[in-house]
Amino acid sequence: MSKLKLAIYWAAGCGGCDVSVLDLNERILKVAEIFDLVLWPIAADFKYADVEAYPDASIDVCLLNGAICSAENEHLAKLLRKKSKVLVAYGACAHIGGIPGLANFYPHADVVKQVYTTSVSTPNREGTIPAEHTACPFGDLTLPKLFGRVRTLDQVVKVDYYLPGCPPVVDQAWGAINALLAPKKPPLGAVVGASEVTLCEECKRTKAEKRIKEFKSIATFQPDPEQCLLEQGIVCAGPATRAGCGSRCVNANVPCRGCYGPPGGVADQGAKLLSAVASVVDSEDPVEIARILAGVDDPAGTFYRFSLPSSLLRGAQHKETA
Secondary structure, eight states, X not given: OOOEEEEEEEOBSOSHHXXXXXXXXXXXXXXXXXXXXXXXXXXXXXXXXXXXXXXXXOEEEEEEESBEEEHHHHHHHHHHHHHEEXXXXXXXXXXXXXXXXXXXXXXXXXHHHIIIIIOTTOOOTTOOOOOSEEEETTEEEEOOOEEEEEEOGGGTSOOSEEEOSSSOOHHHHHHHHHHHXXXXXXXXXXXXXXXXXXXXXXXXXXXXXXXXXXOXXXXXXXXXXXXXXXXXXXXXXXXXXXXXXXXXXXXXXXXXXXXXXXXXXXXXXXXXXXXHHHHTBOOOOHHHHHHHHTTSSSHHHHHTTTTGGGSSSOSOOOTTTO
């Protein structure tokens, strides 16, 4: 029997999702037994022309990680959708927008300026900004157009399944691959490798009535490793985040960041987390409430750290992106 065809592609992301595939360790050999790899830019030299030449629907499974923020990302997403029988939004960026999606809070011109001219880690005294087209003696050079808005994969093409996480937990990724190979597959549109309930329902920390007089930074003190982090004044995204990761962050005494996205039935993860945080403030005095909430560092970036492009907000409204 011939092997199945597997494609893995990275769009706007950090590369961690690709590494998570390698973190299957010896199980990667089992993947190699089942699949022929037809595209994986991080691992081998494939040309886009090769993919364009594949027959439509000839790729059995495509794991596409990263958000969509450029013309190249969009082109490959549409191309791989056409060539694939099953397209999986692999990881938080493809699933809900991820860290790249925080750019949606700012005008596109400000993002470009920060990256290329004002960042302290980017020496650029001439203030050179990469152009889409540059004429050279040996020919014209082109770069993909950067969009003014970061989008999730399903805002560009139809997605069959979602595998959340930043990156997906290895055991969950392996389980999802097996689920996709089973004769009876999950229903289309399902989130695989995760649960429908919140992380709080999976978390083993002791919980009591949450009444907060002060929010704290994880950098300023050592939390009790047994008590609910939110009850200790640490903003933890557990009440608004899908379970399934094994509570790895909270088990390491670090608050959940929300990378597994909203649980079933929640349309806006940031709004859900905001509601959870507001509900534990122990005061009815407006002045004291304002003081307590002022202890939450970067509320927008905290509540929408991973999910801004998929939220009801989608981002701040600017003339260039409206």
